[in-house]
Amino acid sequence: TGYITIDAGYKNTGATKSAITFLDGEEGILNYRGYSIEDLAEKASFLEVAYLLIYGELPNEKEFADFEYEIRTHTLVNEDMRKIFEGFPVNAHPMGVLSSLVSAMSAFYPETFDQNADDVTQLHIIRLLAKLPTIATWSYKKSQGHPVNYPKNGLDYCSNFLNMMFSLPVADYDVDPVVANALNKLLILHADHEQNCSTSTVRLVGSSHANIYSSISSGISALWGPLHGGANQEVIEMLEAIKNDGGDTQKYIDMAKDKTSGFRLFGFGHRVYKNFDPRARIIKKAADEVLSKLGINDPVLEIAQKLEKAALEDEYFVSRKLYPNVDFYSGIIYRALGIPTNMFTVMFAIGRLPGWIAQWKEMRENKEPIGRPRQVYVGAPKRDFVQMNER
Numbered sequence: 001t002g003y004i005t006i007d008a009g010y011k012n013t014g015a016t017k018s019a020i021t022f023l024d025g026e027e028g029i030l031n032y033r034g035y036s037i038e039d040l041a042e043k044a045s046f047l048e049v050a051y052l053l054i055y056g057e058l059p060n061e062k063e064f065a066d067f068e069y070e071i072r073t074h075t076l077v078n079e080d081m082r083k084i085f086e087g088f089p090v091n092a093h094p095m096g097v098l099s100s101l102v103s104a105m106s107a108f109y110p111e112t113f114d115q116n117a118d119d120v121t122q123l124h125i126i127r128l129l130a131k132l133p134t135i136a137t138w139s140y141k142k143s144q145g146h147p148v149n150y151p152k153n154g155l156d157y158c159s160n161f162l163n164m165m166f167s168l169p170v171a172d173y174d175v176d177p178v179v180a181n182a183l184n185k186l187l188i189l190h191a192d193h194e195q196n197c198s199t200s201t202v203r204l205v206g207s208s209h210a211n212i213y214s215s216i217s218s219g220i221s222a223l224w225g226p227l228h229g230g231a232n233q234e235v236i237e238m239l240e241a242i243k244n245d246g247g248d249t250q251k252y253i254d255m256a257k258d259k260t261s262g263f264r265l266f267g268f269g270h271r272v273y274k275n276f277d278p279r280a281r282i283i284k285k286a287a288d289e290v291l292s293k294l295g296i297n298d299p300v301l302e303i304a305q306k307l308e309k310a311a312l313e314d315e316y317f318v319s320r321k322l323y324p325n326v327d328f329y330s331g332i333i334y335r336a337l338g339i340p341t342n343m344f345t346v347m348f349a350i351g352r353l354p355g356w357i358a359q360w361k362e363m364r365e366n367k368e369p370i371g372r373p374r375q376v377y378v379g380a381p382k383r384d385f386v387q388m389n390e391r
């Protein structure tokens, strides 16, 4: 079988060539299809970026209008999916509901990927982009015990999501452009991040030629973990705990340094970024802006700034090159927008969806082989079977 090198966590193993996202962890550079994240977050809409990631180029006006129109016409979710959804307990975590329902979509839209039938794949892509926000808001409505809302197709992508989240049969919700713009920016910043854990999962599952819904559903499950997308929920819970603990940031820093505590500073550190996370820089600035525009004074923001400062002055964090990552300040913005904590990772999933789709599509179009890592066996040597009554 030849010589096998083990690289736990794939720290130095490249799994593919990709033309989607460029990331330089030393310089803190992140580009989607050659466009800088700073430019895109400032100037583009989330759907424009989704188009760019999936099809490789920024859309012209006609291309964008067609793309947006297609998405608008698929935002409704099959009523039978609602019956599945209704079976979940009220306190189900929205990430579990989301991955289950995306997986269930494979039963409703079973046409398989066909290398020679672009329109079939195209329709799956549109359905995913169109329906994910609808499904996501359902899980929130359920937790509130409120009736679900249907999409309003006259609204843009972000406003439609906010309307489904927050309008009630007894009170219409007026979408505040400050809120919609902030959401747009956050979704763009999360849209792709090359071969991270959830994206690698999507590619690996898809490499067996499993359908796109199952592949994306697996990505959602991978994202849920607290070391990955789930960190954004953990960050706010940690900041809240510090606040309730009298604001003693040093205590938490000491705890994170103590390897026996099992505690990590959530929102700190990154596998690839070793000087700063460019997304975190943009989000930190946006958090300040959004809070001041909305007139919100969130004491947790102050705690976050204090914690960041103390960590960046601490030898432990400096020597290990641990900086705030994308998840450190994003939760503060989500909170200001009225999004509840257990929905933060769902927001990440909505943002990451175009990236997962683009990576799945690239993997299939490049006809990549099935993913199948090797191992080095360290278990028992060959031994004889012993009957149960003799064990």
Ligand code: CMC
Pocket (backbone or CB within 6 Å): 009, 196, 226, 227, 228, 229, 230, 231, 256, 257, 263, 264, 265, 266, 267, 268, 269, 270, 271, 272, 320, 322, 325, 326, 327
């Ligand atoms: N708090 C305390 N110590 C840390 C932290 C942290 N947040 N992150 C890394 N370290 C230490 C780690 O213990 C190790 O120390 P030592 O060399 O003494 O053993 C060293 O720094 C290197 O860490 P690692 O775990 O080997 O690094 P990794 O590349 O395997 O892990 C990470 C990267 C992001 C999983 C990790 O930094 C972490 O757990 N951070 C907290 C969770 C988090 O914020 N995740 C979001 C990541 S960004 C968005 C996303 O991917 O979804």
